[in-house]
Amino acid sequence: xxxxxxxxxxxxxxxASVKVSxxxxxxxxxxxxxxxxxxxxxxxxxxxxxxxxxxxxxxYAQKFQGRVTxxxxxxTTTAHMDLRSLTSDDTxxxxxxxxxxxxxxxxxxxxxxxxxxxxx
Amino acid sequence: EIVMTxxxxxxxxxxxERATLSCRASQSFNNNLAWYQQKPGQAPRLLIxxxxxxxxxxxxxxxxxxxxxxxxxxxxSLQSEDIAVYYCHQYDSWPDTFGQGTKxxxx
Numbered sequence: 001x002x003x004x005x006x007x008x009x010x011x012x013x014x015x016a017s018v019k020v021s022x023x024x025x026x027x028x029x030x031x032x033x034x035x036x037x038x039x040x041x042x043x044x045x046x047x048x049x050x051x052x053x054x055x056x057x058x059x060y061a062q063k064f065q066g067r068v069t070x071x072x073x074x075x076t077t078t079a080h081m082d083l084r085s086l087t088s089d090d091t092x093x094x095x096x097x098x099x100x101x102x103x104x105x106x107x108x109x110x111x112x113x114x115x116x117x118x119x120x
Numbered sequence: 121e122i123v124m125t126x127x128x129x130x131x132x133x134x135x136x137e138r139a140t141l142s143c144r145a146s147q148s149f150n151n152n153l154a155w156y157q158q159k160p161g162q163a164p165r166l167l168i169x170x171x172x173x174x175x176x177x178x179x180x181x182x183x184x185x186x187x188x189x190x191x192x193x194x195x196x197s198l199q200s201e202d203i204a205v206y207y208c209h210q211y212d213s214w215p216d217t218f219g220q221g222t223k224x225x226x227x
């Protein structure tokens with residue numbers, strides 16, 4: 001069965017960086033992409049960006065451009081999200097989700113989420 | 121970017137009744153519109169994609185409709201397990217955007 005399992009909760013100081021991992025299984029990794037979405041406490045969903053595993057093409061929301069980097073490792077079928085220059089506003093739950101760029105079905109499988117807390 | 125606006129913010133419906141949730145886009149797009157259900161402490165779950173296609177395993181009481189700028193999620197015969205926040209999501213035009221959510225409560 002399709003699974004996306006994310007790395008554990010993180011606590012960081014302002015100005016630091018964080019790397020969140022998303023280990024996938026149960027499907028052909030390079031036939032799909034991975035989207036990253038975050039959710040601040042008590043708030044809605046916010047799109048951060050997507051990556052095509054096959055081509056390596058990345059698409060970043062303007063708000064995060066220059067501060068986020070999405071990568072994938074096909075040898076371990078894992079996607080990674082690096083976020084730099086953290087502030088308290090980055091405190092949120094971060095989700096990875098599978099995306100099918102070819103068949104336009106939205107994000108059909110999601111990771112369980114990784115809680116990032118940024119505090120001094 | 122396309123702004124997605126959901127209404128109402130909170131909806132109270134009696135068990136067994138119908139719930140109708142709306143999502144309006146700031147500009148028209150092709151029907152690359154999804155609906156997600158999110159329960160407390162859980163990741164979102166895909167319910168509808170392509171504006172009207174139910175995802176695998178989604179009960180038939182959930183249906184999606186609409187086109188252009190107006191989209192609707194309908195839940196027939198509300199069950200207690202349907203209590204959640206529902207989000208619309210357009211993935212037609214980069215960047216993807218989400219509505220702010222509708223919280224569905226039991227009356």
